Amino acid sequence: MADEIRVRFAPSPTGPFHIGGARSALFNFLLARKTGGKMILRIEDTDLERSSRESEENIKAALKWLGMDWDEGIDVGGPNGPYRQTERLDIYKKYTEQLLAEGKAYYCYCTDEELEAERQALLAKGEMPRYMGHCRNLTPEQRAEYEKQGRKPTVRFKVPANQQIVVHDLVRGDVTFDSNGIGDFVIVKSDGIPTYNYAVVIDDHLMKINHVIRAEEHLSNTPRQCLVYDALGFEKPVFGHISLILGKDHTKMSKRHGATSVDQYRQLGYLPAGINNFLALLGWAPNSEQEIFSMEELIKEFSMEHVAKNPAVFDLDKLNFINQHYVRQLNEEEFFEFAKPHLQTVGYLKGTENGEQLDWLKKVVWTSHEHVCYGAQIPEYIKMYFTEDVVMENEETAQVLKAATVPQVMQSFIEEIGKIELDAANVKALFKSIQKSTGLKGKDVFMPVRVALTGNQHGPELAEIIPLFGKEKCIARVERVLKNGN
Ligand code: GLU
Numbered sequence: 001m002a003d004e005i006r007v008r009f010a011p012s013p014t015g016p017f018h019i020g021g022a023r024s025a026l027f028n029f030l031l032a033r034k035t036g037g038k039m040i041l042r043i044e045d046t047d048l049e050r051s052s053r054e055s056e057e058n059i060k061a062a063l064k065w066l067g068m069d070w071d072e073g074i075d076v077g078g079p080n081g082p083y084r085q086t087e088r089l090d091i092y093k094k095y096t097e098q099l100l101a102e103g104k105a106y107y108c109y110c111t112d113e114e115l116e117a118e119r120q121a122l123l124a125k126g127e128m129p130r131y132m133g134h135c136r137n138l139t140p141e142q143r144a145e146y147e148k149q150g151r152k153p154t155v156r157f158k159v160p161a162n163q164q165i166v167v168h169d170l171v172r173g174d175v176t177f178d179s180n181g182i183g184d185f186v187i188v189k190s191d192g193i194p195t196y197n198y199a200v201v202i203d204d205h206l207m208k209i210n211h212v213i214r215a216e217e218h219l220s221n222t223p224r225q226c227l228v229y230d231a232l233g234f235e236k237p238v239f240g241h242i243s244l245i246l247g248k249d250h251t252k253m254s255k256r257h258g259a260t261s262v263d264q265y266r267q268l269g270y271l272p273a274g275i276n277n278f279l280a281l282l283g284w285a286p287n288s289e290q291e292i293f294s295m296e297e298l299i300k301e302f303s304m305e306h307v308a309k310n311p312a313v314f315d316l317d318k319l320n321f322i323n324q325h326y327v328r329q330l331n332e333e334e335f336f337e338f339a340k341p342h343l344q345t346v347g348y349l350k351g352t353e354n355g356e357q358l359d360w361l362k363k364v365v366w367t368s369h370e371h372v373c374y375g376a377q378i379p380e381y382i383k384m385y386f387t388e389d390v391v392m393e394n395e396e397t398a399q400v401l402k403a404a405t406v407p408q409v410m411q412s413f414i415e416e417i418g419k420i421e422l423d424a425a426n427v428k429a430l431f432k433s434i435q436k437s438t439g440l441k442g443k444d445v446f447m448p449v450r451v452a453l454t455g456n457q458h459g460p461e462l463a464e465i466i467p468l469f470g471k472e473k474c475i476a477r478v479e480r481v482l483k484n485g486n
Contacts (some may be wrong), residue, residue: 001162005037007211009070010062012044013055016261017062019314020245027242028213029068030280030302038208040074043084044200044307046193051086057307062262066272067295072207080207083200092194092350095202095232096155096187105232108135120262123459130183131156131392136433139357154291155188155319157198157228164484170213170240170304177223205234213240240304243284245310253314269375271341274323291318304455320373327373328390332366339365339378346379348386367460390455390477395443400451401481408438409448410478416469424463431462452481 007028011021032039041063045051060075072078082088101104108117108131119129136158139148146153163179177183188197194202204212220239227238259265265275273294280298281291284307293301330338343365345351353361368381392398400406412434420426434445450462453474459465466474 003209005031005035006040006207006209007032007037007213007440008042008073008205008207009041009212010044011059012047012050012196013052013059014047014050015055016263017055017059018260019094019262019265019279021059022066022262023245023282024214024242025063025075026066026276027230027240027284027302027304027307028211028229028281029070030298031211031304032215033069033299034437038071039073040078040080040209041070041076041083042203042207043074045194046085046196046199048086048193050193058263062266064217066262072340072372072408085194085203088199088203089194090270091206092188092199092202093192096194099157099187099231100133100155102231103158104182105155105157106136108139108184108186109138109143109151109153110134111151115264128181130181130317131185133184139228150369152190154186154190156184157187157224157231159184159227163227165226167219167222167239168225168236169219170211170238171243171307171309172219175219175222179223179227182224182227187228187388197221198228201225201228201232203236205229205232205238210237211240212237213242216244218468240307242307243309245282248314248315250311257314265286267341267376270319270323270380271337271338271386273326274319274374277326278319278322281318282314283307292322293428303357324373327354327375328370329371331367332362335369336365338375339368342375342378345376348379360468367464367468384454384456384459390452390453390480391423392455393457397417397451397457399453400447400457403444403448405440405444406448406483407439409434409440409445412437413449413478414475415464417474422467422471424461424467427463427466440456448481449478453477 009025009028010023011017011025025386029039041060043056045056056074065072070076073083077083096105098307099208100107110131114134115131118132118134120130120219122129127407135153135156159179159182161180165177165179170173185197186195188194202208213482222239222241229243246251247253249257253260259268262275276295276298277291277293280293280302284302286293286301286306327338339482340349343361344351349361357445364382364385365378368378371381411428416430416433420430431442431445431449433441435442438445446462447457451457452457453462453465469477
């Protein structure tokens with residue numbers, strides 16, 4: 001299939017997997033799945049110091065968790081491997097030799113200190129710092145002299161002068177760069193490892209990538225890559241640079257804005273469907289007002305034509321809203337599973353519970369189902385079932401228990417609760433009986449009981465709370481009010 005769309009996600013495994021990386025992966029994945037094309041996962045680990053297998057594993061695990069699979073690449077293999085750049089050094093070497101032989105690249109012996117001095121001199125003159133070509137035309141004797149000094153050369157790409165480089169970008173249209181602003185850049189470092197701008201071109205070509213969809217920050221790298229494509233006689237892919245992700249204050253999304261890695265969101269109890277849905281809307285906009293999209297719907301609806309140029313704003317409230325939609329779709333069993341890690345963190349689930357205790361816990365957890373946006377909010381919502389002391393939320397609430405009628409209500413509550421089986425219907429009837437026997441109105445009955453039991457004037461229905469508290473706890477709390485007045 002000549003026209004099959006082939007895209008890739010090519011992360012550098014240098015740290016936590018950022019939410020922006022997941023968005024790039026998703027856009028590529030959606031494009032591949034929508035068009036029946038291929039998704040390739042390549043690991044760009046040429047930064048030897050910062051790359052780690054741990055980070056690579058983390059990225060793969062996150063992609064799998066999000067439900068994005070790949071057709072070729074790391075782990076799954078394929079005809080264009082290996083798919084880890086450090087295992088492709090021989091391949092790059094062949095092309096480097098070709099470029100050197102054709103005079104399109106050259107060895108550079110400048111030291112870091114010399115390069116820095118050049119940079120400073122250009123800056124002092126108010127010029128853009130770039131490599132001015134000191135080693136471009138070394139004679140064999142000069143090279144031999146440097147070699148004798150033990151200098152290890154880099155390989156630089158010879159940037160042609162006076163060229164307009166036009167990047168055809170699906171998101172941004174044609175973007176033109178002037179080659180005179182680009183100094184001869186390093187394609188192979190002195191340790192023999194290729195640089196990103198070089199390896200990426202060879203890999204994308206050999207892996208037959210025809211659509212390069214990636215973050216906007218790489219747009220400025222693209223003219224260099226275009227020059228390498230041309231020098232090697234490779235056909236260029238179509239590019240699409242998706243906009244930066246900004247925080248709500250419109251500055252670049254960073255740790256200051258809260259969680260930034262996929263793993264942090266997973267740990268907070270966001271669901272893959274919620275994250276995917278939210279990430280898709282960070283830069284892509286459907287034709288309609290629809291905000292909730294399952295992965296199947298995203299695959300159906302997604303198109304690069306509706307990917308916007310302007311920056312995407314990471315709106316946590318929106319993520320919460322979307323995630324809550326998916327949380328609400330979980331049934332009782334699923335929701336309990338979802339809650340477990342969060343319950344364990346705070347000790348509400350110890351692992352030693354018997355069947356009855358687990359049934360109780362499940363019911364308690366289920367009371368939060370409609371009310372939480374993500375898993376880590378569950379313990380807070382249900383904490384009243386686990387705390388021994390009733391803490392008054394504020395002074396105004398404490399005053400509720402000072403009303404003259406409170407002792408009668410408490411007394412009647414103790415009497416009536418003794419007579420019933422605790423379930424929601426009976427609890428409602430119980431309040432009717434208290435009203436009858438005390439002659440008081442609804443609020444004067446409900447509110448003191450609510451405050452006595454929970455310390456709060458708001459919260460879930462008493463018909464929900466009381467059966468889960470059980471008689472003993474309810475009576476103890478009400479007796480305490482009778483005894484101490486709070
Ligand atoms: N390894 C690069 C990164 O993680 C990939 C850039 C690209 O997609 O070309 O940013």
